[in-house]
Amino acid sequence: MNKSLLALALTFGLVGFAANAQTVVTDTDGNGVFSIEELTAAYPDMTPDLFKQIDVDGSGAVDADELQAAREAGQIAG
Numbered sequence: 001m002n003k004s005l006l007a008l009a010l011t012f013g014l015v016g017f018a019a020n021a022q023t024v025v026t027d028t029d030g031n032g033v034f035s036i037e038e039l040t041a042a043y044p045d046m047t048p049d050l051f052k053q054i055d056v057d058g059s060g061a062v063d064a065d066e067l068q069a070a071r072e073a074g075q076i077a078g
Helices: 002-020 036-042 048-054 064-073
Strands: none
Touching: 036 048, 048 064
């Protein structure tokens, strides 16, 4: 019985951890901002229209603040 409870607790703990994990976006070219290609690697459902919505300043790249704002607004997963 104790082993079953321990297994159940671990399962729920891991699920909770996964839910709180943040998707990592890698700046592969090291320029300090994220291109549509870099965001698509992290978010396969990324579309050009969604990228334009996230790129609030219209620079053609998404900076860390725009990325965080998109996460907070629910435009993309955390």
